[in-house]
Amino acid sequence: MDIKLLHGILNPQMVASDTATLTRFSVDGLVPEAVVYPANLSQVSEVIKLANREKWAVTPWGSGTKIGIGGAPKRLDLVLCAARLDKIIDIDVANLTVTAQAGVKLGDLQDLLGGAENRCFFPLEGDLKSQADYMCSARDYKGVFLPLDPPFPDKATLGGIIATNSTGPKRLRYGMPRDLILGVRYVSPTGEIIGMGGKTVKNVSGYDVSKIMIGSLGTLGIIGDITLRLLPLPEQIATILASFKELTAATAFAKRVLNSKLLPTSLEVLNRDGYSLSSSSDLRPSIGGWYVAVGLEGFSEEVKREIIDLKDMAHFEKAIDVVELGRDSTIVFWKNLANCALTLPKDGATMVKFKAGFLISNFPEVLEAWTNILSNDFCALTASAGLGLACAYIMVKTDTDIESAVRLGKAFRETVKIYGGNMVVEFAPATLKQKLDQWGSPQADFVLMRRIKDSVDPLNVLNPGRFLGGI
């Protein structure tokens, strides 16, 4: 690679090619020849146009928390890091929307949104003469939030979250990126700056391109900025934790909650190791074999009533113990769970994470089957009841560990297929991914995905080989 070509379009401090940096930005062991840090979309566009001329392979990079998702790159010449694309463009509290660049970290954005107070707007822009013409809300609590709670919320960037369709337990109530995205501006694989959607909450003008950008792992474009819906911060938050001796009792409780009129924010069923991921001492892990965590957010009357009903339901299903977490403990509990893959591994071990989607009603069967094929080692299982999602976390260190994780992954995948589902490897060392396909086998609609990729990225510049079916 001729680095001088990059210097022709970017300032020297936006291009790195020293060994330390290149190693830090390696993807599955493959080391790039340069890393660039463009500061705006025009620069991204120039870089991508250059990559097309030079036939470089480019991997986009946010903060790297999910760079392990996907296959090993077929080729890697250039990493395009979004660290400088970190501007929050517009927070419109009164319209409940935010527009921010891809490199903005979710945690930073949430902090800013949580303190956002200005809910004033102009009733008649042309007629504004005095302060009295402003409309302002008299709401006595402040703040809005982006209702997404993916893994690594502090570090993860908006671009990365969108590119990997990253979701967390709160998806039960608030939906996923596809339900929140209103607009996206991105650089196409051939270098054009493309804008779709905007600040309106409804839009059917042209194809809904933002949908295929979500979860496309940077293979269809480099995300520049994103407009998303916001919600007012809830008045009250709480969590109900219940422990059960048997899985059947835990799942019976979860089903009871799902069949009620209650509107929990999240509903996670955890095995003992899964519960330990939260590092919570609120329930002693020794007293139960299975745990259910129910997140609650809403108006104070709602949360109060939900707590009473949930306690009744848990006791009815013979819970060993039921505790209620207040605001602070609730925040800590869910944050620990979200960060576990990075914080827990010690002494050179790595976390492996499998994530499966299947028919909602089958979460008890999947958990039971997975439990039956577990070895004795640490294996944390968490299932989002009501969503049809389950995750398994395994710690690996030695080659033997990896071999057994591969066996487990294959067995998990076979189980999930029975329940109409699929499993992906979301977090794993490169050596494991060589032995276990990250995505599983493509189906008949893959023909369309291939055609889309070929149509928009004819030279296969963006993230070659990392996506489903080798896209």
Place this chain on the structure above:
Amino acid sequence: MEIDALRQRLKEIVGQDFVLSSNVDLMLYGYDAYLEMRRPDVVVIPENTEQVSQVVRLAYEEAVPVTARGSATSLSGGPVPLKGGIVIHFSRMNRILEIDVVNKRARVEPGVITLDLQTAVAKKGLQYAPDPASQKTSTMGGNVGENSGGPHCLKYGVTTNHIMGLKIVLYDGEVVDTGGKAPDRPGYDLTGLLVGSEGTLGIVTEITVRLIEQPEAIKTLLGIFETIEDASNTVSAIIAEGIVPATLEMMDRLVIRAVEESVHAGYPQDAEAVLIIELDGLKDGMERIADRIIEICLANKVREVKVAKDETERNILWTGRRGAFGAVSRLRPNYMVCDGTVPRTKLPEVLRRVTEIGREYNLPIGNVFHAGDGNLHPLILFDCRNEEETARVREAGTKILRLCVDAGGTISGEHGIGLEKLHEMSFIFSPDDIAALWKLKNAFDPVGGFNPGKVLPSLAS
């Protein structure tokens, strides 16, 4: 192939009785609720996916365009067969295939009437949230094609937020499934791209939808206002307050009067605007939120707030809203509805300018719309036999869309581009954007056989 030979081949696929080609038939299947009309060469009414696939394969081999059609309530010309060819009508593919209560999913054929699905799932304590005003007539296939909205989309999202998977026939007759009942299938979100693509990417023959629990409690309020500005300020203030009701629907004086003359929903005829506000969810806390909304209404000079006491009163309030388009159509022979959408804080300003545009072009404009979403529906009334007036209507419509775009909005919130707004696409998309959309179109439909002439303006223009 000669047209008679084509019709004969189609009869072999779907049966003698289900190929229509009389003059009257071709006329009847050539228009929707927009203004244009084009005759197809033939109409087929298939019974299953296999027949649709064979029809599409034949069309591909013979290079004949194919346009899918549900009940043709589309307001943007979606099902109008602009280049003739074959119209596939889905009235026979109207079966609800499965209601899976435990997984909260339903599978339907595209010809299922939206309200029929809603009624069927309601019996099982569930709901399908999208509720376009045309739900009594519109089909699920049409809703998917146009990504339809509806009053309850403020809280629950539009059609695309409730579609889990599709079975589609590709340009050469191949059949594939996208998405499915289980979440997070790896790969591109093809379902998300297909919803709202107006039949230009593929023909949908089966739809898997998400169902949700019916809410525990519902509270419906009617705010009666002396000026439309007070009503729209109230909408912006409720959103800014951080309350997201299930619906926030507005009607102005012209529409109120039309509604009262036709369905008698009990709206006061001397009011300038009414606002239907509905809350749903847990009963706990709902009283306090309703009180807060009433306070906001009072701060914005509401004349009166009525609260529906029971289901009957609630239904009466909604009858007026749902019957509004029909009621307005009694006033003049035609109306054109602009579907512009703006950020919600811009509503008061934009509405005022819409009124000015009506005055400037000397055209009566009524407003009945999803205020909470910032989704306007100015209804411009006219008589299409008067060519000069029709020209003025088109000009005023374009001006209203321009106004919405200038306010940070867009040209369609839920009715689609169709052939109506091809020209206005350039208001919001650059030539590069349009080219990017064409690349997707070509990936799905390289021969351009599906609903040609819709959604995407040609690259040269």
